[in-house]
Amino acid sequence: MKPLSQLSLDQARAIRVVLTDIDDTVTTEGMLTASAYAALERLHQAGFLVIPVTGRPAGWCDHIARxxxxxAVVGENxxxxxxxxxxxxxxxxxxxxxxxELKQNRAKLDAIEREVLATVPGSALASDQAYRIADxxxxxxxxxxxxxxxxxxRIVAVFERAGAQAKVSSIHVNGWFGDYNKLSMAKTLLADVFxxxxxxxxxxxxxxxxxxxDEPMFAAFPLSVGVANIHAFAHRLKSKPAYITQGHSGEGFAELAALLLEAKSGQAR
Structure with missing residues (x-):
């Protein structure tokens, strides 16, 4: 992972779409800070397409999109x-x-829920589970x-034994039935809508x-960026982002936004 400062000016100027995770990438310790939200707004106002790609639920994504x-927003991984x-x-x-299919998958996920909560003490349903449709x-x-x-x-293993996909975020293990992930739906959105x-x-x-x-996205996009707190998960990643920010979480995202805005405006670094 190279420092973000090594991203070339030509590469930065070519970027017109910003896809971003939310938890611990835009947010910081569970909070959406003023600086991170302002970075989203400045990018949007400057003409970038700004699209969160998150594991968060449909209920949240309706709010975010509005x-x-x-x-746009891609949700539930x-x-x-x-x-x-x-x-x-x-x-x-x-x-x-x-x-x-969603109805059938929910019944299978309910069975996984019961097994996880019975066999992994201390685990719990995510507080936003009530607003989820597919995972x-x-x-x-x-x-x-x-x-x-x-x-x-152990939680991941329960999902996988049942034939489900499972991905670890910074806060949750998300599991679902279906041959999709953040990347497949992001590609569908980019092609179909934009x-x-x-x-x-x-x-x-x-x-x-x-x-x-986020690993499918890191593997697919040559221009991928990890905020500094990704170091905590680096040992779990086969495909790491190409670049890394100095700042953690929302400050790292604001750092990326500032670089893109400077490149677009033609300002020297």
Whole structure:
């Protein structure tokens, strides 16, 4: 992982889409700070497409798509994208799975929930589980005392034994049934809504993240950035981001935004 300062000016100027994780990438210790939110707003006002790509639930994503300075949002680790048309006041929703599949998958996830909570003491349902449509989120440190890595791995193993996918974020283990992830839905959104094909995306999109569930994005996008707190998860990553910020969490995201805005305006670093 190279320092973000080594990103070339030509590469920075080519970027017109900012995809970003939310938890511990835009937020800091569970809070959306003024500086991080202002960074999102400045990017949006400068003409960048700004798209959070998060493990957070549909209920949150509806709010984010409507009320944040963003162009769309990918939620539940790729289960859907939402795009709010502010002129028409309509929400476009696209789900990976059909409604009947979602219902069947929920029954299987309910069984996993019971096994995890019975076999991994100290784990809990994520407090935002009630607002989820397609996945199951198990809290290992957001609203519960932090669990050791061995217990996090045990939670992952329960999902995988049941044939589900499981990804570790900075706060939750998210699991789901379906052949999708953050990357597959981000590519669908870019192509379907914004007309950006994969060849173009590799040069014009930057992705910012902080944890193992961002790994498909780090592997796919040549212009990928980890905020400094990704060091805590580096040993779990086979594919690391190309660049890393000096700042942690939201300050790291603001650092990336400042670099992109300077490059766009033609200011010298």
């Amino acid at each position: 009320m944040w300075p963003v162009d 790729g289960a859907f994208y939402f795009r709010y048309d502010r002129e028409r006041k309509t929400m476009r929703q696209h789900f990976w799975a059909k409604p009947d 199951l989120a198990v809290d290992f440190c957001e609203d519960v005392p932090p669990l050791p890595e061995t217990d996090v791995d 007309g950006i094909g994969w060849d173009e995306a590799k040069a014009s999109v930057v992705y910012a993240g902080d944890s193992p569930n």
